[in-house]
Amino acid sequence: MALTREEVRKVALLARLELTDEELDQQAKHINDLLKHVEILQGVDVTGIEPTSHSIPVYNVFREDRTRPCLPREAVLANAPEAREGLFVVPRIVEG
């Protein structure tokens, strides 16, 4: 079940990657190669096997709901490509 260029284009949109046609073809090849490699998993009997999301059991971790110091605003914004009036600058999202 090989992925087509159009299917790969859809994955790229979901992943927010702008890929050229050439890159799309490369990615299609890589994904298809990998999917072929992982086909081996389809032969494993996993009936009734619980999935492992963490190797070491992790349970809910609670802490007291108390305020604590956080980073100053200037320190947080210092790495922003564009900041103004103490805020991150982003492109217009709502049209009109």
Add this chain to the structure above:
Amino acid sequence: MSELIDLTAHEARERIAGGQISARELTEAALARIQVVEERVRAFLTVTPELALSQAEALDARRAQGEALPSLAGIPVAIKDNICTTGVTTTAGSKILYNFVPPYDATVVTRLRRAGAVFVGKANCDEFAMGSSTENSGFHTTRNPWDLERVPGGSSGGSAAAVAAEEACLALGSDTGGSIRQPASLCGVVGLKPTYGRVSRYGLIAYASSLDQIGPFGKDVTDCALLLNAIAGHDALDSTSTNVPVPDFTAACRPDVKGLRIGVPKEFFAQGVTPEVAATVRAAVDKLVELGATAEECSLPSIEYCLAAYYIIAPAEASSNLARFDGVRYGLRSSEWVGHIGLMERTRDEGFGPEVKQRIMIGTYVLSAGYYDAYYKRAQQVRTLIRRDFERAFASYDVLLTPTSPSPAFKIGEKADPLEMKLADVCTLPANMAGIPGISVPCGFVNGLPVGLQILAKAYDEETLLRAAYTYEQATGWHKQRPAL
């Protein structure tokens, strides 16, 4: 001066404590060594001589006041560039973070500061720790100090090369599928991946959160134990760090393997392991038997599926973790874009390298609607089978011995096929999938290139692992070999 750089951390700390040398002298020796060899080795992305000298001088001043010095006082340490350091550029080897200066320290860095370590620089790595050679670094490829035409391994190749080339006495790396142990093996140093949860991941730029773990590199086993002492322990800032007692790991470094039960899992000698490496590792098993251990072959049948399951789980987690790089809050922002989606798409296309894009694409695909059960859930079920195989094995054996890497260091550019490159991690991935600790110790040479012995133990049993590694190391002395640079 050459004598100073040759010291292990535990030797150097005794001399500093005893007043024979100062922290400044030791730091200057490391910085001078970097001056001489770095042009050829290229282990670092950033060297921080001013920071290092000011840290060293502060320690010398404290010593002059008669203060007792902390455990790593004056020891030059290299820190992998995916670990956040306040005020020092941290790129994770990616162009998308080329200008990122963290406003906070990773918990391991906070702990190293408290322990008195001296920070000589940020070590090169594959982009976002995805790779086995440093060839995926967005900046440059690090060279293996034993043969400059060859890779140091990866992804923590800069950390391993810095210790092997004696540019730093110790180093921190991170290990998601072998990224500490494999470069340790290829560079002839000791590298330890602790149990998942043993060391806080707060401030580690995430690749695959259920597999990532920070750990030490050193010239010998005792140095790894010393560095692990400094960084291990529960941290409220990482809810996956476990609240279990932290022993003194250096106390486990004693020569005693009487009655130690060794399992030698045959699956780790199959998948592409060269006959020379297999023979070298089997000789190491014989050596430990000679020293009083018992050994027998065993089997972990589901290991056959480990590589396939890893290359679903790790990219899935990576695609989610790397969604944060959007050109808004930090790092690169493309100068040409249309609309807010265009800003993200263009920035990510310009900032990420090919291997990272590939893993994001695979991860996005296997998590997308309709494919989740067939790929991601099934891979997690296989992960359960791998964990159970290890549980069964550790009911009969104290440690498992395997090769760390199927082959010694390969040539730069030699592994052009991404799948072939991924096979470099076939012996190390299982420990990450099961969350157990693993160490690589030098166990010989093939054609002048170092070979590593991997020792695995059950979760939280780093002590048995260190004891076996120490006993082997002291009986053989492979760790004392140094590359001619």
